[in-house]
Amino acid sequence: MDESVKNPGIDLWNAVRGREGTETGQVRSQVDSVDSTTLVNMNGQAWQQYRMDTLIPNAAIVLGLVLLAIVVFRLVRGKIPIRAGRSTHKIKRFSTFQRYVHWTTAILFVALSITGVVLLFGRYVVIPVFGAEIGGTLTWLFKSIHDYAGPAFAVALVVLVVTFIKGNLPNLSDLKWLAKGGGLFGGHASAGRYNAGEKGWYWTAAIVGAFVVVSGLVMDFPNFGQGRDTMTYYHWIHSISAVIVMAFAMGHIYMGTIAMEGAFEVMQTGYCDANWAKEHHDEWYAEMQQAGEIEEGSPLPRQVNAEASPHPNV
Amino acid sequence: MARMKFYCDAERCIECNGCVTACKNEHEVPWGVNRRRVVTIKDGQPGERSISVACMHCSDAPCQAVCPVDCFTTTKDGIVLHNKDTCIGCGYCFYACPFGAPQFPSDGAFSSRGKMDKCTFCAGGPEEADNSAEEFKKYGRNRIAEGKLPLCAEMCSTKALLAGDANVVSDIYRQRVVNRAASAMLGGAGLQQTGFQAEVTNVPPALEGKASDMPPTDAKPSAPPPAPAQ
Amino acid sequence: MQQEGHTTIAPEQQYRANVYRLLAALLRDVPAEPVLAYARQLADMSAGGDALATALVGLGLAARHTDPLAIDDEFHALFIGLGRGEIVPYGSWYLTGFLMEKPLGLLRQELAALGFERDPAVKEPEDHVAALCEVMAMLIETDVAFARQAQFFNQHLTSWQERFYQDLQQAPSAAFYQTVAQLGVSFIRFEQQYFSIQR
């Protein structure tokens, strides 16, 4: 038998794999569904490698490092107090509407982050801990939350971005603020209504968030006949931008909660302590002073009792 | 140990879709879910070939690698099974699978795909094989437990689709390739396509040389034909 | 129609059986006058207020206020249609999406084991909702062990009948049969509770 005789299937498989320029011509299948005419999914392996070898480890590293940084920062700097202590004056900083919008977005965001992270890392944690059956159900629950919260977040984000645009347009003093590392070094960094860090967060949330939202929506509504290539492409966008936005969010959340005295209550009540404003947003404080917006009143309590909160569901 | 494999011999597959409906029949897979499909390339042109594809039960299965809930298991025969109780319907296995094997009962809004379904090599579910109504509903029949092989291959109209122990499958296929190679050398092969096109009836497309692929014309007509290659 | 093999059973057991019989009579064919007359009496029942009682009374009232001819039409639209009605009253269809499928095979085996068979004049397969109700009635009346009853009920009725009655309730032509469906749903739930009791 002639050794050189080649397997008659070779041409075919070369064509299928798209090698050697062999024409696959018109490809058809009577099974009429997404990608049913694709014999070999060329991008599957690339996507698998991306997700398993790149995304998951790097996401773990990035998110881990941010967490570490926060912890280190905390240990080094401790809590940022209102150095002048509580004043008897407060300034209206956020309208009720703004606060609603913020918290809606925030809650959805947190839900999406947690559930997203479960999708990413759950396999290494949830399943080993809870076992396949319960873990599966739990993950399914998380995934469903993610799937439904996503579109809601999309709406919320748009409203948030519009609502908070005032004061978030960058200006010159942001550069100075940045140069001083937000006051970490080089003494007090003065800031307007929002400092450059906050603006940075705002714009990260707006822009990277938009990527997350759009890509998320594409993946969330597979009923438009998107093929695998489309889906994996958007997954790629979604996951990278989600990790970025989560990393930033960790910073924001840290700053907005335990990092700084007087910060959380601002979003909670809408009012900020005048001294807090003076210390962190001096330029804005000055403006407010001129506009006579500083109201007199009792010092705000440090912690608002949940029961007493005007917005118990927040 | 047996390592179960499929092989679809494209020289034989005639796109009759028998394998596709055999699977539906055996497992009562709902409308819209096809564990197996036949794909034709170069449709309508010389060189047209069809291949029947389903889950190939990969070693180091990509689906298994990406599943967020780790719901795949590989049996000792190398059959890749997945657990529908655990599956969350995220679709990642479908993205990763080279062969487009994973199927979803729906592709509704809010990523509601339902539990993934795919070819089980007719081996039922990953749980203890009990051939119960429950198992059937989720995974279809368990032929392997009954000592049978996948129905799609067993019913293939031309025996193009082979399934079973990898060694056996490749032996059968190798034998065929040898037969065909003999055929090719004896001059039977080489598809030509010319002939009627409405507007071009009188233009004979270039054919030079092609006819000489055939054995010489002066062979005695009543002489016995060349002995068939075995 | 026949009624046979009675051992004396507790009245409450007889009541259970008769609800099954009532459902069967209403679902197997266009209800004959005696069946409707029977149903009408239910309107006089002193309603207890729970779903089952409401359903029984509701059925009674509907039977009283609906023209039997209209019920005939309704039955045809719902169950006969032509090729098939708006509702497919077979277990196999609910469980597998196909008529005449494996669950019917299993059911037949179980029926044989229990000693029941289809009347030879009947062409509908045994997984018809009414046939199953009749079997339940006969199981109760012949005082078949609770566990056996429970097993049959759980295997062949609960798995789909609630969905069936819900579909019936929503069927475009259902009017009188909405009340039948109401009774069906509440009775199936009632029975589920009954069978879930341990002692």
Add this chain to the structure above:
Amino acid sequence: MKLTKISGQASNPASATPAIKSVSRREFLQTSSLMAGGAVLATGLGTGMMRKADAADAAKLAAGETKEVRTICTHCSVGCGIIAEVQNGVWTGQEPAFDHPFNLGAHCAKGAAIREHGHGERRIKYPMKLVDGKWKKLSWEEAINEVGDKLLQIREQSGPDAVYWLGSAKHNNEQAYLYRKMASLWGTNNVDHQARICHSTTVAGVANTWGYGAMTNSYNDMHNSKAIFMIGANSAEAHPVALQHILKAKEENNAPLIVVDPRFTRTAAHASQFVRIRPGTDVPLIWGMLHHIFANGWEDKEFIRQRVYGMDEIKAEVAKWTPDEVERVTGVPEAEVKQAAQTMAQYRPGTVVWCMGGTQHTIGNNNTRAYCIFQLALGNMGVAGGGTNIFRGHDNVQGATDFGVLSDSLPGYYGLEEGGWKHWAKVWDVDFEWVKGRFEPGKYEKGKDKDGKEIDVAVMNTKGIPVSRWIDGVLEDKANVAQKDNVRAMIMWGHAPNSQTRGQEMKKAFEKLDMLVIVDPYPTVSAVMHDRKDGVYLLPAATQFETSGSVTASNRSIQWRDKVIEPLFESKPDHSIMYLLTKKLGFEKEMFKHIAVNGEEPLIEDVVREYNRGMWTIGYTGQSPERLKQHQQNWGIFDYTSLRANGGVCDGEFYGLPWPCWGTAEMKHPGTANLYDTSMTVAEGGLNFRANFGVERDGVNLLAEDSWSKGAEIQDGYPEFTADLLKKLGWWDDLTEAEKTAAEGKNWKNDLSGGIQRVAIKHGCAPFGNAKARAVVWTFPDPVPIHREPLYTSRHDLIEKYPTYEDRKSFWRLPTRYKSVQATDHSKDYPIILTSGRLVEYEGGGDETRSNPWLAELQQDMFVELNPRDANNAGLKEGDDVWVEGPEGGKIKVKALITERVAAGVAFTPFHFGGHFQGQDLRAKYPEGCDPYVLGESCNIAFTYGYDSVTAMQETKCSLCRITKA
């Protein structure tokens, strides 16, 4: 309609109910509202569906294990064996029949989905009728009474021929036989079935060439072929399992596979040479090949001398087909034609396979004869690996043809002559005069007697209207129809309407009828395509899985089907319905005289025994029910290639006792696997060509010369056997006394004892004589097959040279136009050739297969295949909706599928769709729940006039159309 996907998991309502812990069951019931209903609920209602079983029956069922039932696929003629798993009467599984000699367990999409028949989801479930535009349920009794009364009334007013009995290739042999008998005893020849529009031109052409109109060899025998020539056959879709055998030959024998087709089909994809011809030019192509064969002296001269009559006349015709002319007409260049000719000459034995691409033409009979002549020229007949492997259509179209469900023959091809009628009257044991009296007394047509004198032909001896023309039987002016009145009642008993051309006129015909009766498992398009408001009956027939009986595969093997399940719902097997109807019509006594009737069901085995006593011509006499069942039970012992059992209970017999299986069952003839194979004795299944056309013509000997089947004691040609011949040969005394009495004055065809056959075979002779095949059929319009352009030709320039026939005043009782149609040139307005054919998933009119979700999912839209060039010219994209309009005005709205499968200037449509009519969706007209999952336009709405000059086969492979965006 698209089915929606069923989503994953059904919620389990049971789990929602909390268990009650605190009370006992008794307390629970006693405190429940049941007690409130007590007074009412205390008295019960009875049961109606279920009852306590007899102990014996219960024990029988309780076993409950899975039964394996052997049956045969009901879709195509390959005849694949099926093992059905049945559990308590439910068809729960299907296993491959690995040891079945035809398919080795293999199936195409249809066979692999056959279990769906057991669900019956979309079937007609009760008898129904259309009242005021609405479907109403009826009892069987009412239905039979109403239909019967109307039939009798029409008979009274317009005579028996006003009722058209359209039968079916789906019936098993016994039902087909009874069906023909029923029509005969009703008194009409207006009975027909699918074979008319399928292989009628084959049967006529082939039978007139060498004796029997059937596939000569078998699918399995192709293992022996050294070359395979397929023309007008797309077997990869139409007979998929045949490819198992073809590819085996291709791979193992180095057999070249040549495919001649206008389309690059799925079969062509596996060819070694594909030849694309212009539709309707098969004769020129074959003559073009023969041109090279004769020119090079490649023909088998010795074979021709011994066994062929008239080859010289063929040579003269072939000489006209120079390579240039062949190319001008067919579009195929010389080199291609020559290569194909050379291959076939080189590799012998080679087989020729043809199907609908050859048969469905106005010159279909010329095509089929040309193919035969080609094989005769090469000496490929009567050898293993050679032959004409004519793949037949439906699962039992061979059988239904054999049993004469045809408007021109009685069972067994006894024709309609008085002799044939007398033979069958005798077999049926009814008075011939009584049968004659059942017919219309007048005369419709003139005929010629032996001396050419004009004589009246009795109605009983007049061919009826063929199915292809039934619409004309209804619509044509009464004065022009050669019968007493138009057709007024149509009985479609297992036949779809969308398979016949001229859909627009068919709609009118349906509307003009007094009554339309559909006896079918499915409503079919007949139920919806018209706008009738009443006078339509739907009677639910059971499928072949709900009864038992025999079925004849393409290769003439007869296979026994066991009953898989009981008839679903209220459906009844066809033979039971025939019993009920004949009883109503008043001739059940005659009809079932020797057939036991159990309740209302005639005993199938008795039917077999009855036809065993009459089917001498083609040897359906040796296949007793017992032998057939034995073969079925032992199908595993037959050889995969020769089909012969080697040892075992059927030792030496061929699987399914392929006819002719001579003599009586006691004679144990093994059946004939390959026809006309002289290398075996007749007793072993050998044969020679039949002597059916006389012994001599114009001084030329028509009997074989120097050729006889092995072991024949007459070592030369001889005529068919008669009592006289036996006496002359001195073999008369080999008959027993009883045989002598029966055989006196008879011949091998009508000697009911079978003695003449037995003795002939004993002496090694073929009962039907030993003659030459005739290449020239002098009784046909074109004795030598010639080319004639189709009526709607794209090459009007060729009609001068290749014109069609003259119009005929009365042909099969109807005026038939040829020249007057061809005279107009439509090719400018309708520039694209329209052809049609099959898809693997669907069958025929498609009602059955489009109602099977496993198949329907794979073909959800009716489409037209268009070459990219034509699509670009018309500005069409894949998936666009387009109008395909035929020159008679019928038009269909379908999806464009743009592909190089078809050549530029040619469009192809499948013909399995129905339920849309010229853009209108008729779904709402179906009885609820009986509408097939997939509906679509029928291509036959656009297909046009045109009928074969011998058999009235419709032209469905070559018309014209124009395609525009919708």
